[in-house]
Amino acid sequence: xxxxxxxxxxxxxxxxxxxxxxxxxxxxxxxxxxxxxxxxxxxxxxxxxxxxxxxxxxxxxxxxxxxxxxxxxxxxxxxxxxxxxxxxxxxxxxxxxxxxxxxxxxxxxxxxxxxxxxxxxxxxxxxxxxxxxxxxxxxxxxxxxxxxxxxxxxxxxxxxxxxxxxxxxxxxxxxxxxxxxxxxxxxxxxxxxxxxxxxxxxxxxxxxxxxxxxxxx
Amino acid sequence: xxxxxxxxxxxxxxxxxxxxxxxxxxxxxxxxxxxxxxxxxxxxxxxxxxxxxxxxxxxxxxxxxxxxxxxxxxxxxxxxxxxxxxxxxxxxxxxxxxxxxxxxxxxxxxxxxxxxxxxxxxxxxxxxxxxxxxxxxxxxxxxxxxxxxxxxxxxxxxxxxxxxxxxxxxxxxxxxxxxxxxxxxxxxxxxxxxxxxxxxxxxxxxxxxxxxxxxxxxxxxxxxxxxxxxxxxxxxxxxxxxxxxxxxxxxxxxxxxxxxxxxxxxxxxxxxxxxxxxxxxxxxxxxxxxxxxxxxxxxxxxxxxxxxxxxxxxxxxxxxxxxxxxxxxxxxxxxxxxxxxxxxxxxxxxxxxxxxxxxxxxxxxxxxxxxxxxxxxxxxxxxxxxxxxxxxxxxxxxxxxxxxxxxxxxxxxxxxxxxxxxxxxx
Numbered sequence: 001x002x003x004x005x006x007x008x009x010x011x012x013x014x015x016x017x018x019x020x021x022x023x024x025x026x027x028x029x030x031x032x033x034x035x036x037x038x039x040x041x042x043x044x045x046x047x048x049x050x051x052x053x054x055x056x057x058x059x060x061x062x063x064x065x066x067x068x069x070x071x072x073x074x075x076x077x078x079x080x081x082x083x084x085x086x087x088x089x090x091x092x093x094x095x096x097x098x099x100x101x102x103x104x105x106x107x108x109x110x111x112x113x114x115x116x117x118x119x120x121x122x123x124x125x126x127x128x129x130x131x132x133x134x135x136x137x138x139x140x141x142x143x144x145x146x147x148x149x150x151x152x153x154x155x156x157x158x159x160x161x162x163x164x165x166x167x168x169x170x171x172x173x174x175x176x177x178x179x180x181x182x183x184x185x186x187x188x189x190x191x192x193x194x195x196x197x198x199x200x201x202x203x204x205x206x207x208x209x210x211x212x213x214x215x216x217x
Numbered sequence: 218x219x220x221x222x223x224x225x226x227x228x229x230x231x232x233x234x235x236x237x238x239x240x241x242x243x244x245x246x247x248x249x250x251x252x253x254x255x256x257x258x259x260x261x262x263x264x265x266x267x268x269x270x271x272x273x274x275x276x277x278x279x280x281x282x283x284x285x286x287x288x289x290x291x292x293x294x295x296x297x298x299x300x301x302x303x304x305x306x307x308x309x310x311x312x313x314x315x316x317x318x319x320x321x322x323x324x325x326x327x328x329x330x331x332x333x334x335x336x337x338x339x340x341x342x343x344x345x346x347x348x349x350x351x352x353x354x355x356x357x358x359x360x361x362x363x364x365x366x367x368x369x370x371x372x373x374x375x376x377x378x379x380x381x382x383x384x385x386x387x388x389x390x391x392x393x394x395x396x397x398x399x400x401x402x403x404x405x406x407x408x409x410x411x412x413x414x415x416x417x418x419x420x421x422x423x424x425x426x427x428x429x430x431x432x433x434x435x436x437x438x439x440x441x442x443x444x445x446x447x448x449x450x451x452x453x454x455x456x457x458x459x460x461x462x463x464x465x466x467x468x469x470x471x472x473x474x475x476x477x478x479x480x481x482x483x484x485x486x487x488x489x490x491x492x493x494x495x496x497x498x499x500x501x502x503x504x505x506x507x508x509x510x511x512x513x514x515x516x517x518x519x520x521x522x523x524x525x526x527x528x529x530x531x532x533x534x535x536x537x538x539x540x541x542x543x544x545x546x547x548x549x550x551x552x553x554x555x556x557x558x559x560x561x562x563x564x565x566x567x568x569x570x571x572x573x574x575x576x577x578x579x580x581x582x583x584x585x586x587x588x589x590x591x592x593x594x595x596x597x598x599x600x601x602x603x604x605x606x607x608x609x610x611x612x613x614x615x616x617x618x619x620x621x622x623x624x625x626x627x628x629x630x631x632x633x634x635x636x637x638x639x640x641x642x643x
Contacts, residue, residue, distance in 0.1 A: 013319065017311025030311040061322045092314065100314055127314050204310070206319035 004215040008038045009123045011059075011208040012070050012150075012169075012195040018202065019133075019140070028137040031200060034092075034100075034127035035150035037082060038193040039115045045217035048182045048191065050074060050164060052175065057209040060171035064203045072195050072211065073154055074164040076188035081159045085110050085126060089148040094125035115190065126150060133200065143200075151196040162188060169195065169207060184217075191215070353378070409434060428457065428466070435461045444471060540564045551595065555603075558588070565589065571600035577626075579605060584632030592616060592624045602626070607634040617641035 012035045019029040042048055055072070085091060086109050092100035095111045096118070104110050113124050131148045134140040146152070153159065164182045193211065313319055346367050351357035356374025361367045376388075391397030399407045420439040422428045425446035428439055437459045441447075444455035453472025460467055481487070500506050514520075540547060540563055547564040549556050553573035557580050567590045569575075579588070594600055598620030604610065608628070616624040616639055624641040 011316060013313065013316060015309070015311050015313035015319075021306050021310060022308075032312050032314060034314060059316060061319050063322045129314065130312055204313065204319055204322040206313075206316050206322060208316055 001216055004040070005212070006040060006119060006215050007210055007212045008119055008193050009208070009210050010036045010038065010072070010193065010195050011123060011125065012036070012197070012205070013207070014197065014201060014205040016133075016200070016202055016204060029133040029140070029202075030130050031133055031145070032127065032129050032131070033149055034094075034125050035195050036123035036125050037113060037150075037153070038118045038123065039113065039190040040118075040193070040215060041115050041189060042076070042184070042191050042215075042217045044184065044187040044189055046184055046187075047217065048076070048164075048184055049179060049216040050182070050191075051179045051214040051216065052177060053165075053167065053211055053213040054173075054175045055167065055169065055209060055211050056173045057169065057171060057207060059206060059208040060169075061206045062201075062203055066197075066201050066203070066205065068197055068199045068201065069168045069170070070195060070197050070205065070207055072167045072169050072193070074166075075154075075161045075192050075194070076164060076182065076184055076186075076190070077159060077161040077192055078189050081153060081161070081192070082110060082113055082126075084152055084156050084159055087147060087152075089128060089131060089144075092127040092129050094122065094127070096121045096124050098122040100125070100127055100129075145200040149196075149200075150194065151198055153192070153194055154196050155198075160186070161192075162186060164191070169209070171207075173209075431459075433459050433461065437461070439466075537563060546591075558590070567591070569593070571595055571602070574601045574603070576603040577605055577628075579628075579630075582630045582635075584630060586630055588626075588628040588630070590626045590628070592626060594618060594620055594622050594624075596620050598622065604628075604637050605635050608637045609634055610637045610639070614639040 013033070015032040017030050020027045053074075086107065088106045090106055091104045091110065093102035093104055093110055094100045095102055096114070102111060110126070118124060128148045128150075131144050133144060135142045135144050146155070162182065162184065165178075165180060167176070195207075197205070309318060347361055349359055349361070349367055351359055356371065356378055357369060358371035359367050360370040376382075387398055393400045393408075393411055399411045402408050417435055417437050420428075420431060420433075420437060422431065422439060422441055424443045425441060428441050431437075431439065439457045439459060440454060441457060442454050444450040445452050447455060447468070449468065450471050451473050455471035456469050457466045458469055459465075500510070539545070544565055546566045546568055548568040549570075551570040551572040552575060555576040555578055556569070557578045558567060565586070565588065567588070569590060570593045572595050577590070592600075592602060594617070599618045601618070602616050604626075605628075614637075616626070622641060623643045624639055625643070627638045627640070629636040
């Protein structure tokens with residue numbers, strides 16, 4: 001049974017502009033959201049054990065209090081679930097480069113995520129850039145966030161997955177003396193590590209850190 | 218002489234070091250200052266001092282500007298913290314991609330020292346709350362597992378602390394326990410586990426497998442019709458009792474044999490005689506045998522005469538010796554060669570019809586014995602008899618060789634030689 005000591009960087013940010021903050025025609029609310037996507041190849045192992053996750057938060061900023069915390073999810077899924085981001089919104093991609101140097105046009109596939117370089121190199125990040133909060137301005141009833149958000153990978157029903165654990169990220173580093181065993185009965189290939197926020201927050205949020213854990217499978 | 222100010226190169230203002238400066242008056246060289254005897258500054262030194270002070274002033278003005286900008290930025294951040302969401306318009310809002318663009322975002326978690334002060338306050342408060350106690354007699358229990366929210370988890374005294382309690386009652390903790398009382402289940406009945414076994418009726422099953430499959434709630438007798446699967450049973454039925462406490466089967470009987478130990482004395486109606494089988498016993502196994510044997514005579518002992526009862530059909534010679542003891546005549550019949558006469562352990566008197574010339578051979582002669590042998594010539598006659606080599610014969614005596622004549626030979630053996638005598642003319 002392989003025992004891997006993993007350490008993955010992660011970051012999450014959400015920038016928000018309130019309605020009427022700018023003059024017309026820019027007086028609509030909008031947001032920009034970025035998050036890292038990490039995944040570990042687990043060879044379709046039938047049993048996977050995650051031991052003692054340690055979250056080291058190096059940066060945490062929010063302008064006002066958050067109604068929904070930033071969360072960090074461990075879940076099992078198959079290859080290429082990031083194709084869920086092949087949507088009708090423009091995205092900025094940071095393909096392990098440290099810069100959002102790739103612009104993905106609407107309905108174009110996003111570059112492949114190579115799990116082998118995620119631990120050593122820069123994080124793979126996806127950014128939804130300057131997305132209007134509502135698609136029906138000025139009525140403001142149809143939210144774009146459920147369709148243009150990192151949290152899609154968690155909540156979209158089209159992705160088959162098996163959730164392993166979710167932690168709430170705060171401004172302090174914390175360790176968990178936890179060992180949880182996951183029965184991978186569906187033979188998923190990858191363990192995904194995703195920071196996300198469930199609902200848009202009307203403020204600025206920025207966090208970065210690193211999660212260490214031991215993986216046995 | 219000029220004093221070299223080593224600090225000037227480090228941007229530090231000049232200092233008058235009076236201990237090393239000498240100043241004197243122009244008139245009488247009287248000392249004008251402390252230990253000063255001469256004016257030591259030269260015009261070039263003054264120029265250096267002016268230049269350095271000018272640089273210092275410029276540097277301080279620049280530092281003040283930077284500090285002012287920093288204070289303004291800090292003030293702006295604190296305003297952001299305190300007065301948001303009062304509109305604070307920024308073209309970056311809603312467009313920040315990189316974390317460094319969030320530098321103007323201020324979080325309460327980032328205020329230096331605030332967490333530590335909160336921790337100090339929390340610790341002090343926790344210490345105070347931890348000091349909350351309740352005396353034992355009040356029966357109040359305070360749960361201080363969360364120091365910020367102590368909870369009174371019990372406000373009644375323990376049973377042991379209650380005074381003047383009524384006696385002779387049973388506690389609920391005794392329910393279902395030994396020497397307690399029975400509990401009731403959801404249907405208002407006493408659970409089976411608290412009832413003595415009532416299902417002890419006889420069970421009859423076909424084989425051991427069905428016996429083991431029985432779900433029994435107490436000690437139960439079970440008859441197994443075919444108990445051959447039991448290694449201790451060869452065939453037929455067997456009877457078992459299930460020991461519920463030890464979950465074991467106890468076999469009490471079986472068809473092929475009785476698994477009981479029964480004393481012979483306890484068997485009634487047993488036969489007084491029965492065909493015994495050949496078998497051996499040790500002397501020690503027979504009561505009184507050794508004592509009886511000890512009273513018997515050894516076979517090597519001499520039997521005294523008074524132990525002997527005289528009877529016509531009992532004697533102390535063997536059958537082979539009867540001829541000698543009865544002085545029987547042993548008839549050799551007609552012989553043509555030399556016969557071997559028996560020793561006198563068997564016969565004394567012999568009869569021989571001569572069919573040829575013979576030699577008398579006596580086996581194992583016994584000293585003191587007398588042999589009487591009757592010789593009869595056959596119809597031919599002329600047959601001769603040669604005596605043993607150690608025989609003494611009176612002169613003139615010989616066998617009658619006439620046909621059909623009879624001669625009687627007498628031999629007396631003294632252990633060395635035979636004294637022979639022929640008689641004829643019968």
